[in-house]
Amino acid sequence: MRGNTEISAAILAAIGQGPCTLRDAAERAQVGYTAARATIGNLTRAKKLQICGQEKRAHAKGWCRLYEVVAVELSSSETPEAIGASVLALSVASWVR
Numbered sequence: 001m002r003g004n005t006e007i008s009a010a011i012l013a014a015i016g017q018g019p020c021t022l023r024d025a026a027e028r029a030q031v032g033y034t035a036a037r038a039t040i041g042n043l044t045r046a047k048k049l050q051i052c053g054q055e056k057r058a059h060a061k062g063w064c065r066l067y068e069v070v071a072v073e074l075s076s077s078e079t080p081e082a083i084g085a086s087v088l089a090l091s092v093a094s095w096v097r
Contacts, residue, residue, distance in 0.1 A: 007031050007039050012048065012069060019052050021064040040067060 004012065007029070014020070014028035026036035043049040050070050054063040 005039075007035050008043060011036060011039050011043065015049060015067050016069050019066045019068040021055070021057070021066060023057075023059075023064070025067065 010029035010031055011025055014025045017028065020028065022037060022040055023033065025040065026033050029036065031039075040049060044051070044067070048070055049067045051065050052068040053066040055066060057064050
């Protein structure tokens with residue numbers, strides 16, 4: 001999987017400040033609207049952003065979607081305690097041999 005580009009990192013940081021629309025995210029990140037639109041679509045498809053609501057704006061005919069950053073949860077095998085336990089088990093197993 002490819003890493004974040006400069007634009008996607010800027011968009012994630014902008015939306016990380018709080019839920020906002022596409023137009024607000026482009027303004028906060030100081031990137032073009034077209035680039036922000038494509039990047040937000042890609043980040044939503046990659047499950048790094050999610051739609052959290054909608055609101056009516058004066059400049060728009062329809063409703064504008066609000067986006068927020070998806071909280072990343074560690075699985076039980078990725079927590080620091082689980083990693084420490086597996087390292088300890090490997091250490092003890094090698095010591096016993």
